[in-house]
Amino acid sequence: xxxxxxxxxxxxxxxxxxxxxxxxxxxxxxxxxxxxxxxxxxxxxxxxxxxxxxxxxxxxxxxxxxxxxxxxxxxxxxxxxxxxxxxxxxxxxxxxxx
Amino acid sequence: xxxxxxxxxxxxxxxxxxxxxxxxxxxxxxxxxxxxxxxxxxxxxxxxxxxxxxxxxxxxxxxxxxxxxxxxxxxxxxxxxxxxxxxxxxxxxxxxxxxxxxxxxxxxxxxxxxxxxxxxxxxxxxxxxxxxxxxxxxxxxxxxxxxxxxxxxxxxxxxxxxxxxxxxxxxxxxxxxxxxxxxxxxxxxxxxxxxxxxxxxxxxxxxxxxxxxxxxxxxxxxxxxxxxxxxxxxxxxxxxxxxxxxxxxxxxxxxxxxxxxxxxxxxxxxxxxxxxxxxxxxxxxxxxxxxxxxxxxxxxxxxxxxxxxxxxxxxxxxxxxxxxxxxxxxxxxxxxxxxxxxxxxxxxxxxxxxxxxxxxxxxxx
Numbered sequence: 341x342x343x344x345x346x347x348x349x350x351x352x353x354x355x356x357x358x359x360x361x362x363x364x365x366x367x368x369x370x371x372x373x374x375x376x377x378x379x380x381x382x383x384x385x386x387x388x389x390x391x392x393x394x395x396x397x398x399x400x401x402x403x404x405x406x407x408x409x410x411x412x413x414x415x416x417x418x419x420x421x422x423x424x425x426x427x428x429x430x431x432x433x434x435x436x437x438x
Numbered sequence: 439x440x441x442x443x444x445x446x447x448x449x450x451x452x453x454x455x456x457x458x459x460x461x462x463x464x465x466x467x468x469x470x471x472x473x474x475x476x477x478x479x480x481x482x483x484x485x486x487x488x489x490x491x492x493x494x495x496x497x498x499x500x501x502x503x504x505x506x507x508x509x510x511x512x513x514x515x516x517x518x519x520x521x522x523x524x525x526x527x528x529x530x531x532x533x534x535x536x537x538x539x540x541x542x543x544x545x546x547x548x549x550x551x552x553x554x555x556x557x558x559x560x561x562x563x564x565x566x567x568x569x570x571x572x573x574x575x576x577x578x579x580x581x582x583x584x585x586x587x588x589x590x591x592x593x594x595x596x597x598x599x600x601x602x603x604x605x606x607x608x609x610x611x612x613x614x615x616x617x618x619x620x621x622x623x624x625x626x627x628x629x630x631x632x633x634x635x636x637x638x639x640x641x642x643x644x645x646x647x648x649x650x651x652x653x654x655x656x657x658x659x660x661x662x663x664x665x666x667x668x669x670x671x672x673x674x675x676x677x678x679x680x681x682x683x684x685x686x687x688x689x690x691x692x693x694x695x696x697x698x699x700x701x702x703x704x705x706x707x708x709x710x711x712x713x714x715x716x717x718x719x720x721x722x723x724x725x726x727x728x729x730x731x732x733x734x735x736x737x738x739x740x741x742x743x744x745x746x747x748x749x750x751x752x753x754x755x756x757x758x759x760x761x762x763x764x765x766x767x768x769x770x771x772x773x774x775x776x777x778x779x780x781x782x783x784x785x786x787x788x789x790x791x792x793x794x795x796x797x798x799x800x801x802x803x
Contacts, residue, residue, distance in 0.1 A: 343535060343538075344538075345657065345658055347658060347659070379528075389453060390655075390725040393725055393726055393782075394655075399782070403442070404445075413445055415446060415449060428657065431542070432542035
């Protein structure tokens with residue numbers, strides 16, 4: 341799947357129907373795409389924020405992040421794929437999660 | 439727990455603020471673009487091309503053909519600026535991955551390039567040539583109405599009454615700025631229906647572009663989306679429209695090869711940088727605040743263009759600039775002060791897109 345764009349891969353991760361914390365997804369994709377720098381981490385995280393803003397992911401939980409990860413006062417978010425997100429994912433050829 | 443909720447709201451507020459800031463950057467850079475954009479018309483080879491075609495085909499045709507060549511070179515310098523930008527951000531691999539997704543993603547950016555490129559830009563120049571510059575400016579200012587209507591019905595994005603009111607006030611501000619010129623254009627007796635058609639092309643072109651790009655931006659990164667959109671525009675100008683003009687007998691290639699003059703190249707580079715980054719900011723605002731709000735704030739280019747041209751070129755604007763500027767500020771404040779938590783998701787709960795999604799999800803279970 342790493343030959344597909346990052347937002348496609350994020351949707352695929354959430355297609356399993358489970359809740360995932362953003363830092364777990366970011367860490368997973370950093371390894372897969374070889375984006376191990378702080379810039380790579382923030383770039384993937386921002387993709388998740390855009391997907392949530394676009395109504396494809398829904399925030400279901402929130403907790404304080406370690407200050408060393410995303411800076412002081414940062415939060416971690418747990419997201420779930422919305423029906424609209426599932427429909428968009430299917431449209432772009434993502435059939436199952438993982 | 440209360441502290442978490444406060445911080446959560448702060449995060450959303452920050453996200454929405456970044457979106458508005460991006461749309462504002464777009465407006466400032468779009469306004470700045472008018473300086474090199476206007477200067478190109480009096481530089482070689484564009485002025486010589488215009489003079490040559492005026493002698494054979496008349497002023498209006500000369501304006502449109504010259505506009506095509508300027509737009510083509512503008513698109514070329516924009517794509518150079520965007521490639522450097524993406525190279526700096528290390529996004530070439532992601533770009534290659536996105537290009538390969540033609541049916542799911544890239545096709546939307548190519549479609550956007552047809553509406554935002556030849557349809558909107560040519561329409562704007564046709565309106566300028568056959569009615570007048572002020573009419574062209576006012577017609578283009580209508581594009582957020584088309585963009586927000588389409589993003590509401592087609593993309594299912596939220597447009598609150600407050601946001602719509604802000605957009606309308608900014609449009610009225612733009613109308614006021616160009617009011618004097620608009621009256622002159624409409625009462626001169628020389629306006630033709632082709633010019634009005636051009637105005638409709640400009641408003642619809644940029645409005646539709648935003649909505650279509652929004653569909654591609656759902657699943658791709660804005661820096662890459664905008665580069666693919668300009669790749670499409672370059673293909674249209676250089677591989678379709680310029681060859682058609684050459685076949686029709688216009689000496690576009692002869693003059694295109696004369697572009698390598700230091701001043702012309704410098705001004706073209708300035709145009710490429712301002713236009714390129716104006717579009718980067720525009721596309722970056724869409725996923726954060728929605729197409730309608732991004733376009734509404736982007737519309738402030740109307741006032742920035744007049745102010746920058748006054749500062750750099752010395753064209754004194756009409757007194758209506760003050761009224762228009764005041765309305766633009768009021769319209770922006772109406773939008774900026776909207777409660778940001780309402781924009782946690784830009785998608786409407788009752789949108790057709792969501793309803794269709796729910797139906798398809800129910801059907802598959």
